[in-house]
Amino acid sequence: MNSYLVTWEIDIEADAPEEAARKALSIQRDPHSTATVFGVHSDGRYTEVDTAAVEHTEPSVAIQA
Template identity: 50%
Template sequence: MEYTVTWKIELDVHDPVEAARKALAIQRNPGSWATVFTIHDGVQAVTVDLDPEHLDPSGGGEPKVALAA
């Protein structure tokens, strides 16, 4: 099955390239809490939080899955 995965973050920067670089740095940071994603399967979308208890920023915690708004 094919999925589209999105991650959203709001950043205050000067231009789109700076925004992309800053977002990439946040995603690659091992201590980052960027663990919430929206997953689309072509029919519906769900939100997957890989660390809803904020205990394991690696995303190895117990995931929470809910229909996306």
């Protein structure tokens, strides 16, 4: 089994770090959110994966190395 570092980034305006984290978590957990793109790092390689596209298309369409 391989090991991957998966990242998700978002810019959020908030009054405190805790508020920013809560807002990000809310957006990430929203089933209708468009925040579905993740960076996947492994063995010095980076791949961007749009999980929304993966669910509806062929994987090669959604994955960009």
